[in-house]
Amino acid sequence: MTNPRKHFALVSLAASTAFGAHHAHAAGVTAGTLIENTASASYGTGGATTTVNSNTVSIRVDELLDVAVSSLDAGSVPLADSAVLTYRLDNTGNGAEAFSINVTPTVSGNGFDAVVQTIAIDSNDNGTYEPGVDTVITNGAATPELAADGSTRIFVVVTQPSGTTDGLAGQVRVTAQALTGAGTPGTSFAGLGQGGGDAVVGATTANANALGALIASSASVALVKSFTIVDPFGGAKPVPGAVVTFTIAATASGSGAVNDLHVIDAIPAGTTYVANSVALGGTALTDAADGDAGVASASGIDVTIGTLAGGASSTVTFQTTIN
Template identity: 40%
Template sequence: MDTANSTFASAFAWTRRCTYLCLFSLISAPAGAVGTAVGTVIENTAVVNYDLAGTPLTLQSNTTTVAVAERINVTVTLQSPQTPVAPGDSARALLFTVTNTGNGSETFQLAIDSLIAGDDFDPTPAVPGIYFDTDGSGDFNAGDQPYTPGSNDPDLLADESISIFLVNDIPGGLANGLTGRSQLTATSATGTGAPGTVFGGQGDGGVNAVIGSTGGEAQDTGEYLVSDVQVSVTKAQLVSDPFGGSEPVPGATLTYTIVVTVNSPGTATASTIRDAIPVFTTYVPNSITLNGAALSDLADTDEGEFDTSGTPAVVVRLGDLTQALGAQTVEFQVAID
């Protein structure tokens, strides 16, 4: 083989090998919601195959390595719908989730701001005004742990979320229909800045930390609505298994009880309960009751129906509710598949 052909063959072999290596790296890279984990070592070695005087030879380059840096990102998401309140209410909570959308563990500092422009009144943050949803119920209660800045800042793994309550008191003397807002901010304890800002050696394991697209902090805002009608709704379940016990085994029946109560003067007009049938269960036909009276599954003249037009759901039209009517109790059953 002459020199020109040998050079061409070697170059072709190297190119083909390099192309294979590059393609292999692309399809082998781990993927996930937050990207490759911080500290992951990426290695690459090139191999050249060539012939010398008819003898096939292989030459291996040095290996390059790089440890993946930490990318700092966070999101804050309001979970509560617009929350009805009465003038003078105390300790009214809004529920949020804080999610570490970076690729490493990160500590976040939390802050409440109830002086938000564009609303009608300013709620007054309770002392303290931020709590963890300790029991995971989604309802603010006495067992929820207060947040103390610098003491119990949440430390979240990559893609981990935590539920947070903002708790405010509502001023007295407010007119019906006014709104007040409260905002939760989560800020990376490592730092904030424009995307691409580098904090040398401050990532997990001593790698660099790099600010991602969120700038290292995020906010979301909840809203209170002053209403002359205060409505509460609670839900309970009772498990009955086929063996006379209360274990949630396949074939067991879940009886759901929903209680709606008006707790103030005024009228909650056109009140309707809609409760989607949970996945992994099947609705028990003709099991709907309202205040102990059976309702049919059909969309007929009574208050209830089993609606299958979209996601299967139990629908009960309670109509206009007042405090004088007392609690309205709806029950229905599903069977575990």
């Protein structure tokens, strides 16, 4: 008798996959297999030999429910804006089974709790999370069926909560449980095994979990503005006609990086911008909106620094003349 639970619109996955250094193997003979045996005996009477056979005994192998989950990430994954954690799910039982997936970002000892955005199954088995390609599931939903000894990857996309301090550590737990049921080893579910036999909970309790590790990797920017003056008489007095060179130093701190960093400044009242005086890191920029990183006019400047890693600095300079 076919177990209808095994056909609730889940797509069967391949019997096994090649990824991962440690592959957990299914337990023994495939569920539903018939182990049959017939005994025979021979004896002699009056010079003749007679052979007789016993009845055939038949044993249908029950399904053993077992599962393993492991993290595939090498060490802690840096988390700035978002990150992808990768886990491996192995069906170590001896029959086809689907597994419910629960993701918990709240783990005892966490320095911060990540925000879970997406849970997905590696639908094309290439090991890389691909939005729009990999199969997204809701928290608590089931995977497609995995054949005995079958494996798949689970991707968990997380973001960093606001206010997280750089360098804090966090973990995300992924738990997989056999959809047929779980519990104390030896617990039996009558008639729910592959091939019509029973399903029996194995040593893993048909429930397993693994932790993925994160490290907060954020950055912030500090701006320091300074100026120098050269007056028309060779001194440094702020008199009409003096040229003021403004220097804006942008310094990033933290273990991460900032992106799309712009330095914007208005031309001070009482002064006139010196055309084409903008420079980034000592390299002159044009005022026009062309291929370089700067735009400037009589009203102000806008210089694109772009990406700046924690611990790095960049400077923007421009000049005005006191009216």
